[in-house]
Amino acid sequence: MESEQNQQKLKKSFPFGEGFRKGLLVILGGGESGVGTALLGKARGYDVFVSDKSEIKKKYKDVLLNNEIEFEDGQHTESKILSADIVMKSPGIPDKVALVKQIREAGIKVVSEIEFASKYTDGTLVAITGSNGKTTTATLTHHLLTQELDVGLAGNIGDSFAKQVLEEDHDNYVLEVSSFQLDDIDEFRPKVAILTNITPDHLDRYDYKFENYIASKFRIVENQAKDDYFIYDADDEVISKWLENNQIQSKKLPFSLAEVLEEGAYYKDNKIIITIDNNQIIMPTDNITLEGKHNIKNAMAASTVAHLLKIRKQTIRESLENFQGVEHRLEHVLKINKVQYINDSKATNVNATYFALESMDAPTVWIVGGVDKGNDYKELFPFVNEKVKAIICLGVDNEKLFKAFGNMVDVIIETQYMSEAVKIAYKVADAGDNVLLSPACASFDLFENYEDRGRQFKNAVRNL
Numbered sequence: 001m002e003s004e005q006n007q008q009k010l011k012k013s014f015p016f017g018e019g020f021r022k023g024l025l026v027i028l029g030g031g032e033s034g035v036g037t038a039l040l041g042k043a044r045g046y047d048v049f050v051s052d053k054s055e056i057k058k059k060y061k062d063v064l065l066n067n068e069i070e071f072e073d074g075q076h077t078e079s080k081i082l083s084a085d086i087v088m089k090s091p092g093i094p095d096k097v098a099l100v101k102q103i104r105e106a107g108i109k110v111v112s113e114i115e116f117a118s119k120y121t122d123g124t125l126v127a128i129t130g131s132n133g134k135t136t137t138a139t140l141t142h143h144l145l146t147q148e149l150d151v152g153l154a155g156n157i158g159d160s161f162a163k164q165v166l167e168e169d170h171d172n173y174v175l176e177v178s179s180f181q182l183d184d185i186d187e188f189r190p191k192v193a194i195l196t197n198i199t200p201d202h203l204d205r206y207d208y209k210f211e212n213y214i215a216s217k218f219r220i221v222e223n224q225a226k227d228d229y230f231i232y233d234a235d236d237e238v239i240s241k242w243l244e245n246n247q248i249q250s251k252k253l254p255f256s257l258a259e260v261l262e263e264g265a266y267y268k269d270n271k272i273i274i275t276i277d278n279n280q281i282i283m284p285t286d287n288i289t290l291e292g293k294h295n296i297k298n299a300m301a302a303s304t305v306a307h308l309l310k311i312r313k314q315t316i317r318e319s320l321e322n323f324q325g326v327e328h329r330l331e332h333v334l335k336i337n338k339v340q341y342i343n344d345s346k347a348t349n350v351n352a353t354y355f356a357l358e359s360m361d362a363p364t365v366w367i368v369g370g371v372d373k374g375n376d377y378k379e380l381f382p383f384v385n386e387k388v389k390a391i392i393c394l395g396v397d398n399e400k401l402f403k404a405f406g407n408m409v410d411v412i413i414e415t416q417y418m419s420e421a422v423k424i425a426y427k428v429a430d431a432g433d434n435v436l437l438s439p440a441c442a443s444f445d446l447f448e449n450y451e452d453r454g455r456q457f458k459n460a461v462r463n464l
Helices: 002-013 032-043 058-066 098-105 113-118 134-145 161-167 179-183 210-221 237-245 293-308 313-322 350-358 378-387 399-405 418-428 450-462
Strands: 024-028 047-052 070-073 086-089 109-111 124-129 151-155 172-176 192-195 229-233 251-256 264-268 271-276 279-284 331-336 339-343 364-368 388-394 411-415 434-437
Touching: 024 032, 032 047, 032 058, 032 086, 032 113, 032 161, 058 070, 098 109, 109 113, 113 161, 124 134, 124 210, 134 151, 134 172, 134 192, 134 293, 134 313, 151 161, 161 172, 179 210, 192 210, 192 293, 210 237, 229 237, 229 293, 251 293, 264 293, 271 293, 279 293, 279 313, 293 313, 293 350, 331 450, 339 418, 339 450, 350 364, 350 378, 364 418, 378 388, 388 399, 388 418, 399 411, 411 418, 418 434, 418 450, 434 450
Parallel strands: 024 047, 024 086, 047 070, 086 109, 124 172, 124 192, 151 172, 192 229, 229 251, 251 264, 339 434, 364 388, 364 434, 388 411
Antiparallel strands: 264 271, 271 279, 331 339
16 A cells, blocks of 8 residues: 555656656747746756747746746757657647657657646646637636636646646646647546547648548547546537547547437527436527527537536526637627628638638628638538628638639639728628638738737728
């Protein structure tokens, strides 16, 4: 018994094994997750070195300097990096980078922030991934749980998970997790895993093989045991097919708009019905603030977590009704001359834009474009034919968009300036129309990120 206790103690002190005690932790990438991991690593006894090929932002440099953490930017000193005991790699750095290959060939352990930070908390982990809907689902889940529990919100959203583990160590965490973060897990095991959907995305990182991307998403359940839970969209053919051909340990809690489920959540007569172990709750959706069928699914996933973690039914209902949504996701900005301007800058892939166009209930001027990630626009054709009156292409290279949609609308124009795109939309739109920014592409050709793109859109609308 005593030796078992000693083993537990040892695992707590050196969660990556005794070989890593007081070793060198090298962090590639000096952004939110990198700096958070640096702080936690230093506090847990590692020598820490942060290396970033680009310039580290001033606010992060200041944190590193104030905490006397060694760092470099604008370069990677290979000799120092290859002497690491463990490397935490920023999710933005692909495996095909030469330095990462060298690190792996040297037998150095590479982990993501979620793997590293999860070793230092006993909090209940709710991890959410999916091609679309994960930010809304994570934010909504956090909103439902915080009414009655101590909960941190981290991962791809908010302050880094590692920093929160160090400074606050919550009883529970809701983590928005990308496929890139899941690529570098080893033992990461959430109590509750949610998979919102899987559609082709980031295929450039997965050798343009959809099956590689699917496998990456399903890593969220690979370490789960039979007392853990897996919440997923039963209407998603990709997910259903994978589950038919692969075994998982955790208890399955599907959700569906299309079928009645004995276990999990389904939608009928404007109500969400959730059943877990014969314990059923029914939630009316008439007053939910989120619009669109996809948001009913997000609400089902979040409410299932809340029901699992014993949040009261009344609390769940009230929280669904007062949730304000996520910035840059179908965000109603302003109505000008009876035209509604909608910011959906977070739609960085075709499937996200599909949901946006599906939810449009008026003729729409659609602003689209950016860095194409191997997009296939076919699934948007019915909505474009039915709802879109004009297209404004906002990207450096718009040739593919012109090819896809040029024959479908009377007006298709290109520009490389957000202010100009909004002014053109203002001229083309009539009273009762929508102007929708839903790019279906990444933002890096003209903008810093999707937030910058969304903010520029909102500023341009306010300046009309």
